Amino acid sequence: MTRIDFFEVQFPVGQGGFHAGWLTEHGRSLGIAPFVGDPAFAWAYDCGSNQQDVLNEQIKAIAGARLDMLFLSHLDGDHVVGVDKLLSAVDAVDEVILPYLGDVEWALHLAAAAGNGSLSGTFIDLVSSPSDWFGARGVQRITYIDGHSEEDEGSDGPDPIDPTGSGEIVPDGSRGRLKYDWTRRLPSVAPAxxxxxxxxxxxxxxxxxxxxxxCGQLNWVLSPFAFKPSAAKLASFEAALINEFGSGLTAKAYADAARAKAGRDKLRKCYDAVWVSHNLHSMALYAGPGFVPGYKLQCTARQGNLIRRVVQPGWLSTGDFDLSVTKRRKKFLQFYGRYAPMIGQLMLPHHGSDLSFDCSVLKAFPDLTFAIAAVGTNSHGHPGRGVQQAVQKAPGPSFLRVDESESSMLCLSGMVQR
Incomplete structure (x- = not known):
């Protein structure tokens, strides 16, 4: 059987987020510039920062690489402001994955951006026609992930995967490729x-x-979990939209309205009437084994002069997911319970904010090695002192900060096997 190696990296982009991972045949050289070893499969999660100069340098480091999947946790600038530049720099991005956004949800993001002063013409163009915006940049497919809300009953876990098969790569003469597809789809599909x-x-x-x-299934899976605002809040926001704009408008109509100051003022008014915080949608992503192997996997983590053996390769990114809310946190932990024994790396939500954290999250992952804050120079107090103290008191994980410094880049590598 052909064995598969994995490599994951949290790039040092400051106050933002940029994560990538790839799989390749065992024994090939692994590196970053750009994804040395011609990986058989590659993905990324977010690409943004408030320190755009350091973000641009990291994007340059992988120029020419190919991404099969790009996951965007949500649409705040510090998580997506580099996406346009990334799409221009890489060789291709086959699929972009987002939390589900209907007309009202797109209007919500326009309104939030108008409220915090980050609304740009590029973002308005994106909302006006996501299919055309991404398609013009080489993306083949946009995938919306349905989300959970606080009022949903229960929280079914991720689909199980079949542990049979060898998962061999059979080279095609130039490049062996791995395959992927979603375990389920909804019937509503819009062709290009x-x-x-x-x-x-x-x-x-x-x-x-x-x-x-x-020759079959690898023991590796990408599993997103999206959170959406409550139906009551969305209904209140929609009522405010109808009051200001009338009923039946599409996302494109709201985007067109946002091109004028009067439209932006109306959107801001709708938003301010309903919400204080704009961290409303966020999508977490687990990357790692899909089922518990018969033994603990060994992999290696590197950050500057730190070299450490890591027991579990599973990596859980959280974006700006708010885990301080009890119902939301329980759904999150219940959903990812299947993978809990294999999670060794946890990205702390919202750059390690005290306001988005609960220490019970650390206890949910028995072999957690690193609790990681993607953070840079900021005025919000990230990472929070309470979060750092909670990690220090926990018996397993170490706190790691990935910031603007090149030496803070965190790399994890190992082998995918049963």
Whole structure:
């Protein structure tokens, strides 16, 4: 059987987020510039920062690479401001994955950006036609992930994957490729309107993207968990939209209105009437084994002069997920309970903010090695002192800060096997 190596990196981009990972045949050289070893599968999670100069340097470091999947946790600038530049720099991005956004949700993001002064013409163009915006930048498919809200009953876990098969890569003469597809899809599918537009699909909550080779399933999966605002809050926001703009408007109509100051003022008014915080949508992502192997896996973490053996390769990114809310946290931990024994790396939510954290999260992952804050120079007090103290008191994990410094880049590598 051909063995598969993995490599994951949290790039040092300051107050933001930029994570990437790739799989390749065992024994090939692994590195970053750009994804040395010609990986058989590669993905990224977010690409943004408030320190855009350091973000741009990290994007340059992987120029020419190919990404099969780009996950965007949500649309705040410090998580997505580099996406346009990333799409221009890499060789290709096949699929972009977002939390589900309907007309009202797109209007909500426009309103939030108008409220905090970050609304740009590029973002308005994106909202006006996501299919055309991403398609013009080479993206083949946009995938919306249905989300969970606080009022949902229960929280079904991710789809299980079949542990049978060898997952071999059979080289095609130039490049062996691994395969993936979603375990389930919803029937509403929008085909690409033209050669310059992206196909749009929608998948239900709990669908996962398992990775496989010619001869079967690898023990590796990408599993997103999206959170959405409550139906009551969305209904209140929609009522405010109707009061200001009238009923039946599309996302494009709201985007067109946002091009004028009067429209932006109306959107801001709608937003301010309903919300204080704009961290409303966020999508977490687990990357790692899909089922518990028969033994603990060994991998290696590197950060500057730190070299450490890590027991579990699973990496859980959280974006700006608010885990301080009890119902939301319980759904999150219940959903990812299947993977809990394999999670060794946890990205602390919202750059390690005290306001988005609860120490019970650390106890949920028995082999957690690192609790990581993606943080840079900021005025918000990130990472919070309470979060750092909670990690220090916990018996397992170490606190790691990935910031603007090149030496803070965190790399994890190992082998995918049963």
């Amino acid at each position: 309107g033209s050669s310059d537009s992206a196909e749009i699909i929608r998948v239900p909550a709990g669908a996962v993207a398992p990775i496989s080779g010619t």
